Amino acid sequence: MTWTVMPSYDEYETAREEFSWELPDEYNPAVDFLRKHEDTSRTALRYDHPDDGLETYSFDDLDERSDRLAAALADLGVTAGDRVGVVVPQKPQNPLTHLANWKLGAVSVPLTVLFGRDALQYRLADSEATAVVVDPSVRETIDEIRDECPALEHVIELGNAGSVRDGAHAFDDLVASHEPGIDVYDATPETPTAIMYTSGSTGPPKGVRHSHALWLGRAAAAYNYFDQGLAEGEATLWTPADWAWGAALGGTLFAAWHHGCTIVGWPRDGFDPQEVYDLLERHDVTKAFMPPTALRMLMGVDDPEARFDLSIETFASAGEPLTSEVVEWVDATFDDVAINEFYGQTELNLVVGNSETWFDTRPGSMGKPFPGYEVAVLDPETHERKERGEVGELAIKPDDRRVFFDEYHGLPEKTANKQIEDVPASGASGESEEQRSSGRWFLTDDLVERDEDGYLWFVSRADDVILTSGYRVGPMEVEDAILTHDAVEQVGVVGVPDETRGEAIKAFVKPARDEYDPDTLREEIRTLVRDRLAEYEYPQHIAFVETLPTTTTGKIRRRSLRERDDED
Structure with missing residues (x-):
């Protein structure tokens, strides 16, 4: 592999035998994403603004704007190795900040606007960020924690001098007051690129430091789980996932630009399935990274292929294992649309997955190693x-x-x-x-x-395994079975202390409708699990809840469930 292209393989075994990483001696992702393409005047970003309509940015536009921002950051004292936080949703300023950082040799700290006070304070302080670019929606929180982040010298808020309050630099004014043409930092695949925080589902969040080679690994993985369909200028990608999440940032946004494709940015507070289908139609999206929860919500719209003029070719999904019902729904609902699950970690890239190009997807499986x-x-x-x-x-x-x-x-x-x-x-x-x-x-x-x-x-x-009556039970298998009940929208399963069994299985169930009989639904769930799995795997305790605690990437926080005491 070179840093400009991922080779195509018709056979999985051939790919396994012949592929090798051939990373370049010099590599800066800002140059890779923006300057290497044959036609840099093509659209790189379609920003579907919630209020002001559509804005489009070419690779040239992004190159010029990130140059200007890099010059502004340099004037503020940001130098190679400094950490710069990015707390911006799916807006152009998000990738512009990352690109500007790398042009200076600075290190990005991707953070989500969904974080509350403590989460932002911990990550900005732990990473020792010297500057942070923030959306107006989190400015008040940043002001509250600023004194608790000793290294933080500069806050840059989206907007201009007329909208940004005292105490922060105005993003638009910084960009407008500087010229393009900055000398790009001489970087290599080993140059530090980002500190990305784990979800904290199994302990305090850890800052995971990556080098620039990360983006080449993510782009290669995306090429595979999007079924080798990322030819330059031929694909349009979108994800509802926050661009602070590694699979969305590296495996969708920057993977699109590495391959010369278009990404759609669409910041929204919630997820409305009808509006999502409208978006997919409006922008002719061909490849979509959709977490399992999002796909389950899309299932609530009847006959979408008949109601919308869709161009979708591939859904890719990660974060939690897909249930078989989602895979079967995609197969039954759409004509010739693949559903490819993939697996990765913040630390270890995206390393296992399904690809319809190579082998049949087996519902519920992670796939095979890339x-x-x-x-x-x-x-x-x-x-x-x-x-x-x-x-x-x-x-x-x-x-x-x-x-x-x-x-x-x-x-x-x-x-x-x-x-x-x-x-x-x-x-x-x-x-x-x-x-x-x-x-x-x-x-x-x-x-x-x-x-x-x-x-x-x-x-x-490993720490979610339930040891009950001498049996080892994985909660995902129980959750998968419970989710087949049409009255269940979401579920989390954990082990709770039990004097007889050691641990008993407890299910926290979010019902799919407001009207239900708790006693009847409990018995139906227990019978369903006994029939589908084993006698010892049925949940002895079932609590009905309005919400389930999740990480910002949509994963169920089983540790938080174990600490709850909802009545059965």
């Missing part, structure tokens, strides 16, 4: 390989170390604990060369099993 990565399923304690069909911890080995994270910011011990040097061969008959290889492997804390055909199946996070 080219450039090896996988192993290990005993969580001994790190010995598990046999096919056995549950163990997923370990990943990249062919090029640089496409994974560099370190946890300020946490050397946790960085070391994330990786092991060698994985011994299992000795199983028919073991492939891939299984016998050694080197630095990265531990995911995710429990999976690998079937005889090489598909990986997510079981649970």
Whole structure:
């Protein structure tokens, strides 16, 4: 692979054998995304403004504006290695700030406007950000925490001098008062690019420091899970996910620009399925990254292909495993539209997935490892390989170390604990060369099993496993079964202390409708799980709730559920 193109392969095994990372000696993502394309006057961004209609930006427009912003940041004292926070939704100023940072050699800290006071304060202080670019919606929060972020010298608020209050620089005025033509920082794939924070679903959020090679890894993955359909100028991408999330920022927005395609920006406070279909139609979106929750909400609109003139070719999904009902719905509802689930981590890129180009999607599976990565399923304690069909911890080995994270910011011990040097061969008959290889492997804390055909199946996070009556139960399997009930909209399953069983299974259920009989629904859910899974996997406790706690990326916070005491 070169930094300009991802090669196409018709056969999965050929891709696995022939692909290799060939990262360039010099690499700056701002140059990659904006300047390398044959026609830089083409539209790179279609910004569907909530109030003012459509704005379009070419690659040239973004290059000029990010030049001006980089010059302004330099005048404020931002230099190579400084951290700059970005708290902006799906607006042009979001990627413009990242691009300007990299033109200076500065490090981006992507943050979401969904964060509250404590979440923003923790991340800005922990990353030691010297400047932050913010949306007006979070300006008040930034003012509250500013004194608690000792390194923070400059706040830059979107708007002009007439709209921005004292104490912050006006973004529009900074850009207008500087000229393009800045000398771009001489960067390499190893140059620090971003500190991206984990969701905090299993402990305090950790700052994950990446280098520029991250974006090449994400662009390669997107090429695969979008079925090699990112030819320059031929695809339009959109995601409802916040551009602070790695899969949305690197795997959708910047992947689109790496391949010379168009991205749609559409900031919205909520998710209205009817409006989403309107958007997909209005912008001729061909590739969409849709978290599972968003896809389930789209299922509520009847016969969308008949009601909307859609150009969609591929839905890609990640964050939580897809339930089989979503995969089956896409297949039954749309004509020749693929649904590809993929898997990654903030630390480890997007490394496993489905691609209709190569093999059939198996509903509920994570897919197979993408080219450039090896996988192993290990005993969580001994790190010995598990046999096919056995549950163990997923370990990943990249062919090029640089496409994974560099370190946890300020946490050397946790960085070391994330990786092991060698994985011994299992000795199983028919073991492939891939299984016998050694080197630095990265531990995911995710429990999976690998079937005889090489598909990986997510079981649970390692600390989410429920130990009940001597059985190990993965909450996702129970959740998947409960979600097949048409009266259930969402569910989270955890283990709770039980004197007899050790742990009992408890389900927190958000009903799909206001009117229901709790006792009847409880019994129907228990019977359904017994019939679909096993007697020991049914939830002994079921609490009906109005909302479920989630991370900003839409994952259920099972740790928060374990701390709740909702009555059954």
